[in-house]
Amino acid sequence: LAATEEALQNGGAVRPERFTFSPEPTIEDIRRMQAEFTDERDWNQFHQPRNLLLAMVGEVGEVAELFQWRGEVAEGLPDWTESEREQLAHELSDVMIYLVELAEKCHVDLPQAVLRKMALNRLKYPASKVHGSAKKTHKFPPHSGTSVCVCAREGHLV
Numbered sequence: 001l002a003a004t005e006e007a008l009q010n011g012g013a014v015r016p017e018r019f020t021f022s023p024e025p026t027i028e029d030i031r032r033m034q035a036e037f038t039d040e041r042d043w044n045q046f047h048q049p050r051n052l053l054l055a056m057v058g059e060v061g062e063v064a065e066l067f068q069w070r071g072e073v074a075e076g077l078p079d080w081t082e083s084e085r086e087q088l089a090h091e092l093s094d095v096m097i098y099l100v101e102l103a104e105k106c107h108v109d110l111p112q113a114v115l116r117k118m119a120l121n122r123l124k125y126p127a128s129k130v131h132g133s134a135k136k137t138h139k140f141p142p143h144s145g146t147s148v149c150v151c152a153r154e155g156h157l158v
């Protein structure tokens, strides 16, 4: 029934089901688990913001290495082996772990910051204006991104 409803909404075309994540762990769960990991090892002394940023960028490089020289790959990575997919899962997790800890150490409440940023994205790229086009049709004036305060809940302006 759901597929039929979606097909009707899409003018008859059946889209493959979207891949979704598990609801847990939350970003706060990840922050807490990584905090426990670093506390247990007395590693906070090394985990200042700049070091975490460099560690994260290094892990982004490791993700890039997995895609290097392969050409474009289709969604779901159909031609990758299980081992290559697991390697990718490890490297993406490393990026996420360092990103979350970097945000923590910079006192950025990441889940809420994401909501505010998505609300700004919606304002900058109204669906009615940009539908089907990847062009940058509108730019904020310089510095407005840092001074505009948007209150957002669940990605919508309130």
Ligand SMILES: Nc1ccn([C@H]2C[C@H](O)[C@@H](COP(=O)(O)OP(=O)(O)OP(=O)(O)O)O2)c(=O)n1
Residues within 6 Å of the ligand: 038, 043, 046, 062, 093, 094, 097, 098
């Ligand atoms: N000082 C450190 C070292 C590691 N980690 C954690 C966070 C990352 O999730 C993971 C990174 O470990 P490695 O530096 O060993 O990197 P890789 O797992 O990618 O191994 P390699 O670089 O050998 O491929 O371990 C950490 O929090 N702080």
